Amino acid sequence: MLAPLIVVLGPTASGKSALGIALAQKFHGEIVSADSRQVYLELDIGTAKVTPAERALVPHHLLDIVDPREIYSVSQFQRDAISAIDAILARKHQPFLVGGSPHYIQAVVDHLDIPHVPPHPELRTQLEKRPLADVLAELEVRDPQSVAVIDHNNPRRIIRALEVCLITGKPFSQQRGAAAPLYRSLLLGIYWQRSVLYQRIDARVDERMQQGMVQEVRDLLAQGVSAERLDALGLEYRFITRFLQGKFASQDKMVERLKYAIHDFTRRQLSWFRKDRRIVWVDGGEGMERESEGIVREFLLS
Numbered sequence: 001m002l003a004p005l006i007v008v009l010g011p012t013a014s015g016k017s018a019l020g021i022a023l024a025q026k027f028h029g030e031i032v033s034a035d036s037r038q039v040y041l042e043l044d045i046g047t048a049k050v051t052p053a054e055r056a057l058v059p060h061h062l063l064d065i066v067d068p069r070e071i072y073s074v075s076q077f078q079r080d081a082i083s084a085i086d087a088i089l090a091r092k093h094q095p096f097l098v099g100g101s102p103h104y105i106q107a108v109v110d111h112l113d114i115p116h117v118p119p120h121p122e123l124r125t126q127l128e129k130r131p132l133a134d135v136l137a138e139l140e141v142r143d144p145q146s147v148a149v150i151d152h153n154n155p156r157r158i159i160r161a162l163e164v165c166l167i168t169g170k171p172f173s174q175q176r177g178a179a180a181p182l183y184r185s186l187l188l189g190i191y192w193q194r195s196v197l198y199q200r201i202d203a204r205v206d207e208r209m210q211q212g213m214v215q216e217v218r219d220l221l222a223q224g225v226s227a228e229r230l231d232a233l234g235l236e237y238r239f240i241t242r243f244l245q246g247k248f249a250s251q252d253k254m255v256e257r258l259k260y261a262i263h264d265f266t267r268r269q270l271s272w273f274r275k276d277r278r279i280v281w282v283d284g285g286e287g288m289e290r291e292s293e294g295i296v297r298e299f300l301l302s
Contacts, residue, residue, distance in 0.1 A: 003089050004300055005183035008098045008292075009034075009105055010190035011269045012262060013200040015284055017050050019190060020098035021058050022289050023296055030059040030088045032081050034099030034108070037234050039077070040068040042220060045213045046236035048204065061088075068225050068233065071156075075114045078107040082182065094300075095183075102272040109187065111179045117164045127159045135162055143171035151265065156232040186299040188292055189279040196284075201266065202259050205236075209255060214240055235261050 006029070008020040020031050033039070037047045041064045050060060061084040066072045081097065085108070088095040097108060106112060127135055132155050139162045140147040146161045161172040192200065217240040220230060227245065230237040239248075239258040248254040273279060282291045 002181065002184040004094070005085060005109070005185045006094065006096050006296055006299070007034075007105060007109060007185055007187045008096060008190075009102075009187060009273065009279070010100060011192075011197060011266045011273070012100060013048075013197065013204045013266075014100075014190040014192060015288070016098055016100060016190060017048070017054070019188075019289060019292060020096050021050070021054060023292060024058040024094070024096050026293055027094045027296060027300070029094035029096045030061065030091075031096045031098050032084045032088070033060060033062045034077075034081070034097050034101055034104040036072075036077075036101040036104055038063050038099075039066045039072050040064070040233070041066065042068055042216075042223070042225075043233065043237070045208050045211050045216045046234065046240075048208070068220065069229060074103050074107050075116065077104050078112065078114065081108050085183070100269060102269065105187075109181070109183070109185045111182050113179050117167055119160075120163060120167055123166060124159060124163055127162060128155070132158065135159060138162060139165065142166075143173050145171065145173035148268070148271065151235075151268075154232055185278075186296065187276065187279040188295060189273060189281045190284050190288065191281040192284040197266065198263055201262050205255060205259050205262065208236070209251075214243070214251070217241055217244060235265060 006023065006027075008016050008023065010016050023029065024031050035047065037043055038049045039062055040047075043049070049063060055063075062077070062080055065080070081104070085095040085097070097105065099105065107114065135155075136147065136152060136158055139150075139158060142165045143161065150157055150161060152158070164172045213236060217230065217237060220237075221227065221241070221244070227241050230241045232238075235258060239254055239261065242248065243251060243254040248257070280295055282288050282295070
């Protein structure tokens with residue numbers, strides 16, 4: 001029988017990290033982060049990375065492993081995550097894959113066979129010169145499935161998806177076959193009513209601002225991380241960088257626009273997760289931990 005892997009997933013601000021830690025403590029577990037930005041050093045406040053105190057409660061893996069100037073691909077994550085999970089199993093501990101990056105989760109759970117398509121510098125340069133809206137429109141024609149889940153404001157990902165389509169002649173979304181699964185996976189998702197989830201998102205943005213998220217971006221710029229690179233590292237870094245460049249009338253206006261953008265991103269996250277019928281959803285709130293513990297216990301005994 002395949003070794004068990006417990007996945008804790010959900011949209012932004014749903015409480016994945018806290019639930020993952022609570023369950024890992026109960027089931028002698030270790031956590032592998034499935035977050036496309038928490039792999040990067042110095043991206044702490046803007047990614048809601050678990051604190052040193054939280055990491056002391058349960059071993060965490062794949063946090064702070066890449067310089068933010070570098071690009072870390074899904075295939076690299078798949079390799080590193082599988083290595084971390086296998087090491088946890090070798091220690092006779094229970095691996096938990098915790099995060100909200102759907103491609104990262106799918107790469108491990110479904111053991112995706114990710115094709116290696118080398119970058120094409122000339123083609124990429126041509127695409128970078130075109131308006132992003134035009135590139136996105138062409139991608140929608142060639143690969144509507146990718147457009148449905150991709151961040152529409154992330155030039156790097158949009159250009160890469162179209163680059164692969166043009167080089168191979170096939171939709172980017174259809175080039176990831178699945179190999180034989182490596183683990184027997186339980187996918188545990190956290191559900192909140194949409195209005196409550198938006199309130200949680202807004203409260204977390206406000207908390208991050210108080211924690212010094214603007215200063216974190218200033219420090220990254222001072223360390224030589226380019227504005228273009230920060231633009232590709234997620235909404236928080238994109239909006240704050242543009243604020244520091246004077247592209248918003250005020251910090252309050254930037255925060256307001258950032259909240260709406262995260263709401264939109266969350267809708268795309270949920271759209272992706274809803275397609276996966278394997279996910280067992282638990283209601284967020286007071287009884288979430290107890291219900292989740294029961295589901296995990298039953299899964300491990302099955």
